[in-house]
Amino acid sequence: MKTIVAITLKGIFRDKVFQGIMVTALMFLFIPIFASLSMRQVTELTITLSLSLISFILLLLSVFLGGTSLWKDIERRYTFSVLGLPLSRRSYLLGRFGGTALFVIIAASVLGIAAFCVVAYSSSIYPSDRPIVWGSMILCILFDALKYILLIAFAFLLSTVSTSFFLPVFGTIAMFVTGGVTQQVYEYIHSPASKTLSPFLKQTATALYYIIPNFGAFDLKLYAIYGLPLPANGLLMTSAYFVVYVGLLLSVSSSIFTRREMR
Amino acid sequence: MNAIETVSLSKQFTGKKRARVEALKQLDLQVAPGEVFGFLGPNGAGKSTTIKLIMGLLRPTSGSASIMGMDVAQAASRRVVGFLPENPAFYDYLSAEEYIRFVGSQFNMDASLLNRRTEEVLKRLDLWEARKRQMRGYSKGMVQRVGLAQTLVHDPEVYILDEPMSGLDPIGRALVKEIILDLKKRGKCVFFSTHITDDVEKVCDRVGVIVQGQLRALDSVENIMRSGIEGYLVQTRQHVGNQAALQEFKAIRSNEQFVEYLVPVAQFQEFMALVGESSVEITLLETKRRDLEAFFLDIVENGKSA
Numbered sequence: 125m126k127t128i129v130a131i132t133l134k135g136i137f138r139d140k141v142f143q144g145i146m147v148t149a150l151m152f153l154f155i156p157i158f159a160s161l162s163m164r165q166v167t168e169l170t171i172t173l174s175l176s177l178i179s180f181i182l183l184l185l186s187v188f189l190g191g192t193s194l195w196k197d198i199e200r201r202y203t204f205s206v207l208g209l210p211l212s213r214r215s216y217l218l219g220r221f222g223g224t225a226l227f228v229i230i231a232a233s234v235l236g237i238a239a240f241c242v243v244a245y246s247s248s249i250y251p252s253d254r255p256i257v258w259g260s261m262i263l264c265i266l267f268d269a270l271k272y273i274l275l276i277a278f279a280f281l282l283s284t285v286s287t288s289f290f291l292p293v294f295g296t297i298a299m300f301v302t303g304g305v306t307q308q309v310y311e312y313i314h315s316p317a318s319k320t321l322s323p324f325l326k327q328t329a330t331a332l333y334y335i336i337p338n339f340g341a342f343d344l345k346l347y348a349i350y351g352l353p354l355p356a357n358g359l360l361m362t363s364a365y366f367v368v369y370v371g372l373l374l375s376v377s378s379s380i381f382t383r384r385e386m387r
Numbered sequence: 388m389n390a391i392e393t394v395s396l397s398k399q400f401t402g403k404k405r406a407r408v409e410a411l412k413q414l415d416l417q418v419a420p421g422e423v424f425g426f427l428g429p430n431g432a433g434k435s436t437t438i439k440l441i442m443g444l445l446r447p448t449s450g451s452a453s454i455m456g457m458d459v460a461q462a463a464s465r466r467v468v469g470f471l472p473e474n475p476a477f478y479d480y481l482s483a484e485e486y487i488r489f490v491g492s493q494f495n496m497d498a499s500l501l502n503r504r505t506e507e508v509l510k511r512l513d514l515w516e517a518r519k520r521q522m523r524g525y526s527k528g529m530v531q532r533v534g535l536a537q538t539l540v541h542d543p544e545v546y547i548l549d550e551p552m553s554g555l556d557p558i559g560r561a562l563v564k565e566i567i568l569d570l571k572k573r574g575k576c577v578f579f580s581t582h583i584t585d586d587v588e589k590v591c592d593r594v595g596v597i598v599q600g601q602l603r604a605l606d607s608v609e610n611i612m613r614s615g616i617e618g619y620l621v622q623t624r625q626h627v628g629n630q631a632a633l634q635e636f637k638a639i640r641s642n643e644q645f646v647e648y649l650v651p652v653a654q655f656q657e658f659m660a661l662v663g664e665s666s667v668e669i670t671l672l673e674t675k676r677r678d679l680e681a682f683f684l685d686i687v688e689n690g691k692s693a
Contacts, residue, residue: 127492131478138480138521201476205534208442208470209493212462386444387400 125219128211132223136189145184146231151177152238156246167243167252171261171349174239178232179268183300185231186272189224190279191292194381199289203386214378221280221374225273232269236262257351263359264348270366271342275300277373278337284380299336306333307340337369388456390545390576391418391441396450398436398600410436412600413450418578418593420455420544423571425587425608426580428597429687434580435473437597438549441578442470454545466494469538473549473580475530479523483514483533486522487540494541501540508536512562527554535563546570548579552586564590584680588612594679596686603686608679615677618651621658622671632665633658645670 136142152174159170194217197203206216240258247256279296286292310333312318313326341362347354398411411433418424428434439445441452443459457464477486484505491501509515512532522530531554538546551567552560567590570577581587587594588608596604623630623646630646636658640647650658662669 127489131481131489134485135478135480200479201472201474202478204439204444204472205470205475205477205537207444208465208468208472209490210462210465211493383446385446386439 125215125222128216128219129223129226132193132220133227136224136227139189141188141192142185145181145188148177148181148184149235149238152235152242155242156249159246160250165252166250167247167256168254168349170243170246171239171256172345174242175261175264175268175345175348178235178239178265181235182228182232182268182272183275185228186275186279187293187296187300189227190276191283191296192289193220193224194280194283195286195289195292198283198287198386207386213382213384217280217284217378217381218374221277221377224276228269228272228276232265236265239265254351257348260344260348260351260354263354264344267342267344267359267362270363271339274337274339274342274366274370274373275303277370277377281373281377281380284377284384300339303337303339305340306336306338309333338365341365388420389417389453390420390422391424391452391454391547391578392416392456393437393441393452394450396437396440396452397448398433398440398445399448410600411440414597414602416595416602416605418576420576421571421574422593423567423577423591424579425591425594426578426597427582427584427587427594427683428580429582432597433600434582434597435549436600438473438547438578438580441547442468467544469541469543469546471534471538471546471548471551474553475534477522477530477533477537479525480521482519482521483509483525483529483536484518486533487537490537491540496541504540504542508539511539511566512536528556528559531555532559535566539566544575546575546577546579548577550581551579552581552583560586584678584683588679596683598687604682611679611682612676615679615682616652616674617677618649618675619655620671620673620675621648621650621662621669622646623648623662624668624670627668628666630665630667632661633667649675 155170155173155177159166159173162169197206197220203216207213240261243256243261275296278299279292282292282295286295309329313321313329318326341358344354346352393414393416396411396414396416397409400408400410402408414437426434426437436445440447441454441459442465443462452459454464455467459465481489487505487508488501491505496504506515509518512535514529514532514536517525517529522533525533531551535548535551538548551563555563564586567577567579571590571592577590591608593605593607594611595602623633625642625644625646633646633648636648636650636654638646639649648658661667
């Protein structure tokens with residue numbers, strides 16, 4: 125499995141899509157200029173823009189690398205030769221996923237370092253009233269990376285059942301959008317404002333809330349931007365949620381992929 | 388223990404409008420260790436389906452398959468196999484050398500052995516010069532040669548090759564035949580599919596012919612060739628011995644130096660006896676036979692059962 129992880133990483137680094145997406149990272153250079161245009165809370169805005177840019181780049185990488193990795197292997201017939209080796213399909217799938225997830229962590233780390241440099245530069249010119257909590261920023265980027273690894277696990281699940289790239293790519297985008305609002309929807313349907321909704325709709329929405337991933341739980345941007353104290357219990361719960369959810373998704377993906385006919 | 392064995396192996400696909408397509412019907416096949424087995428069949432006959440079932444890429448509808456006694460459902464069964472898929476494709480962002488090393492690592496090869504074997508196979512397949520280039524820049528023939536190299540690197544006991552000569556130029560084809568003959572000499576089992584009868588005739592011990600998912604013939608190449616003998620072309624020297632003794636046999640060609648006869652198998656003994664009695668000098672004796680292609684075409688076109 126380690127060799128599949130290594131091959132996956134090599135493939136990503138040599139991929140033109142990845143190289144194209146990483147050009148987006150050049151936008152970091154312009155963040156201090158954009159932030160200074162606000163004339164107030166420049167450091168906070170720099171942190172916001174930096175974290176949002178990281179999130180955007182990781183989203184692109186997750187959708188395009190996660191959604192096409194397995195599908196491309198099947199479409200281009202790489203699987204015929206690789207699965208002809210003494211390698212179980214489960215190991216192959218987990219290796220591909222592991223390589224992509226590891227890449228997201230590497231990309232988040234590199235982008236995080238760029239973000240720290242930009243924030244440090246910006247705060248040296250426009251000092252903030254609030255202290256910059258670097259630890260919160262690190263955790264914010266880490267949980268963002270976890271969020272996108274969870275999204276990649278979804279992309280892999282969709283790839284195991286799909287014969288085209290439409291479902292893995294667009295399904296992953298749809299899942300990202302839906303997963304970002306489930307918390308708000310859940311809170312709305314359990315608030316007095318939703319009393320006009322039918323019980324069936326409420327039950328369906330509640331059921332979906334438990335099925336669809338809750339990406340909102342991984343968003344720590346506000347804590348990082350305003351240096352608010354992080355809820356330790358919440359982070360622990362979110363970490364456990366991540367492990368269980370990814371574990372379930374990979375188990376189902378492995379099971380489907382093991383049974384898939386390579387025609 | 389057979390190198391490859393299938394027992395009532397069948398595969399059905401669901402086609403358009405849920406129509407059931409029987410791609411393989413009750414295939415019983417045993418290939419012995421050290422045997423070179425040619426799997427012949429026209430396009431769409433079920434050759435690749437059979438190979439994919441043996442390699443665990445497809446799941447049988449019924450029946451079973453094993454490699455060296457191990458069920459093909461287990462990944463470990465592929466530990467003794469070198470597999471070349473039809474029209475192979477490999478991670479094109481890797482170089483040939485990187486890919487061969489990757490394959491070797493899957494067989495837990497020792498690093499120094501892997502280095503040595505990688506160099507050997509790349510040189511043998513004439514890929515040494517191009518070994519550092521990414522495979523996305525390779526020609527079809529070069530990719531096919533990488534495919535063969537990756538089957539050889541770990542020196543397995545069983546080789547399963549789906550159309551190994553496909554996409555190769557005459558030099559490449561000759562090289563592949565040479566490799567198969569070398570494997571045969573070293574006691575390896577080679578199972579390969581093709582629709583080119585000449586390849587089978589030159590390198591195989593046994594041949595199976597599959598048509599419409601059914602094994603229609605299974606015999607040794609030697610038996611097939613022997614059964615295909617139609618007669619003998621005998622050339623005698625003119626004006627030597629008593630040529631008149633052979634007059635009951637019709638000469639097919641004659642000139643100042645030679646006379647040529649086409650003698651049916653049934654009359655060959657009689658002909659040779661007359662030659663001995665009449666002191667005629669034989670200058671050439673050649674077997675006239677139907678080649679494997681004619682045998683193959685008969686089976687395909689007439690559904691003749693062996």
